[in-house]
Amino acid sequence: MRWHRGPAHGELPFVARPGTLPSALDAVERLAESPRQLALFLDYDGTLTPIVSRPEDAVLSPEMRERVRAVAHRLPVVIVSGRGRRNVADLVGIDGLGYVGSHGFDIIGPEGSGVAREVAADVLPLLDDAEKELRDALGDIPGALVERKRFGIAVHFRLVADGAFARVERAVQDALERRPQLRRAEGKKVVELRPDVDWDKGCAVLWLLDELGLSEAHPIHIGDDLTDETVFTAIADRGTGIFVGSDDRPTAATLRLDDPRQVGEFLDRLAAAS
Ligand SMILES: [Mg+2]
Numbered sequence: 001m002r003w004h005r006g007p008a009h010g011e012l013p014f015v016a017r018p019g020t021l022p023s024a025l026d027a028v029e030r031l032a033e034s035p036r037q038l039a040l041f042l043d044y045d046g047t048l049t050p051i052v053s054r055p056e057d058a059v060l061s062p063e064m065r066e067r068v069r070a071v072a073h074r075l076p077v078v079i080v081s082g083r084g085r086r087n088v089a090d091l092v093g094i095d096g097l098g099y100v101g102s103h104g105f106d107i108i109g110p111e112g113s114g115v116a117r118e119v120a121a122d123v124l125p126l127l128d129d130a131e132k133e134l135r136d137a138l139g140d141i142p143g144a145l146v147e148r149k150r151f152g153i154a155v156h157f158r159l160v161a162d163g164a165f166a167r168v169e170r171a172v173q174d175a176l177e178r179r180p181q182l183r184r185a186e187g188k189k190v191v192e193l194r195p196d197v198d199w200d201k202g203c204a205v206l207w208l209l210d211e212l213g214l215s216e217a218h219p220i221h222i223g224d225d226l227t228d229e230t231v232f233t234a235i236a237d238r239g240t241g242i243f244v245g246s247d248d249r250p251t252a253a254t255l256r257l258d259d260p261r262q263v264g265e266f267l268d269r270l271a272a273a274s
Pocket residue numbers: 043044045046047223224225
């Protein structure tokens with residue numbers, strides 16, 4: 001299967017600077033006139049909601065919820081997020097959408113589609129086990145926080161004193177060494193243990209298109225994260241990637257929106273034109 005080949009989609013070359021891309025607002029009519037069925041994939045944080053410093057503050061506005069709902073009346077809509085699938089589904093709160101959580105590992109099609117997949121389900125007992133071990137090892141270190149996601153364990157050390165940092169690192173290393181099926185991913189003052197599986201958001205979107213009978217559709221993906229590049233690249237031969245934000249990093253998207261406000265405007269126009 002093509003989406004099992006090679007490393008993550010995001011490691012393929014990026015092609016453009018966002019500032020050089022045309023606005024997606026000027027492309028709505030052209031997209032709506034596509035002879036192929038459109039299918040819309042939407043990131044959540046930074047795309048449907050403004051970026052906030054605490055993830056729990058990223059609340060969907062009632063206006064944006066109505067816009068997503070209006071588009072979903074006209075074409076298939078799937079939310080794609082790094083958050084846990086249930087968490088992002090609760091935040092969006094719209095029935096009838098598909099949801100992809102945990103960076104692509106946890107997939108469910110729209111209600112009634114019967115489509116669902118947990119990509120690394122066999123690794124779940126291992127994650128349970130590693131979570132327990134890390135909680136035991138780090139329980140007495142002030143500031144160390146173990147956050148379990150369904151397909152990952154995040155160890156936060158922002159609040160850990162310098163003198164205790166080596167113990168956190170040792171515990172993470174031990175947990176990884178005992179479980180070659182897990183790999184480490186670095187974040188800002190956080191290290192995450194994840195299944196060592198060649199899979200990403202792009203793989204999940206291609207798989208879902210196939211399962212939903214949309215392999216001939218024209219997918220549109222809107223997102224602002226580095227991980228959204230895996231989707232832009234995966235759909236480049238058949239669809240349209242829309243970059244959100246003012247970052248100047250290279251992207252595989254071909255259109256741009258400046259911020260969630262423009263995403264809302266794009267959704268309005270798309271609903272009206274479809
Ligand atoms: Mg985002």
